[in-house]
Amino acid sequence: MCSDDPAAQQGLPVSVVADGGKAPSPAADSVLADLVAANRILYRHRVVDAFGHVSVRHPGSPGHFLLARNMAPGLVTPADIVTHELDGTPCDADGRGVYLERFIHGEIYARRPDVQSVIHSHAPAVVPFGIAAGAVLKPVWHMSAFLGLSTPVFEIRDHAGDATDLLIRDRGLGVALADCLDDHSVVLMRGHGATVAGASLKEAVYRAVFTQANAELQLQAQQLGEVNFLTPGECVTATSSVGSQVDRAWNLWKDEAMAGAVTS
Secondary structure (H helix, E strand, O other): OOOOOHHHHOOOOOOEOOOOOOOOOOOOHHHHHHHHHHHHHHHHOOOOOOOOEEEEEOOOOOOEEEEEEOOOHHHOOHHHEEEEEOOOOEOOOOOOEEOOOHHHHHHHHHHOOOOOEEEEEOOOOOOHHHHOOOOOOOOOOHHHHHHOOOOOEEOOHHHHOOOOOOOOOOHHHHHHHHHHHOOOOEEEEOOOEEEEEEOOHHHHHHHHHHHHHHHHHHHHHHHHOOOOOOOHHHHHHHHHHHHOOHHHHHHHHHHHHHOOOOOO
């Protein structure tokens, strides 16, 4: 990070970082197009707004990931995609700002070889489950069976004290978050939001959308009475069955999100 940056000296978020990584061969246009679509889909479904980000592991180089420059997700185009090394070092930002919380992505990829896409958001319906004592985000319908029996909550105070801005602004915090995620699909972040992991970009988008939907339904159901959550067996079976239909959702959402969109 540029140590002579005035914002850095004041302890403010800094996003302009000198390129220091070695970029692999460029990703295919179709990969960039899908990453753009993912940004637009998440915005359309209220998972992200002006903030939040989605990445995909570089298909030709597992030690790199693709993530937009620091900008609102709904405005991302292929020209905005930056290649990063897993330690968060940008390879081709060319002086453009990068996301401060890129460490969320890199450290999850480093810990989880099975993960091919990561999404970080501040989805409003999800936030209460990370701040209310005793609240546990659990699957209430088959569409979110991937949540499993419970969703872990990351407490940044355990790693950085009680006076942070709650952002994952370095590798140490990224590692701590990845450890909390462990082998789950979703980790909540107290007072912040959530991070979702998937075995593909399409799966991660699907999970992020239905995590938000599950939170909304769970909150509604709890106002009516005791909630009848999915059983462990139902979680396993529904995750496999419904999860096999990810393309069905992706194709619809991509078509909707990209209709009339500027792509360059």
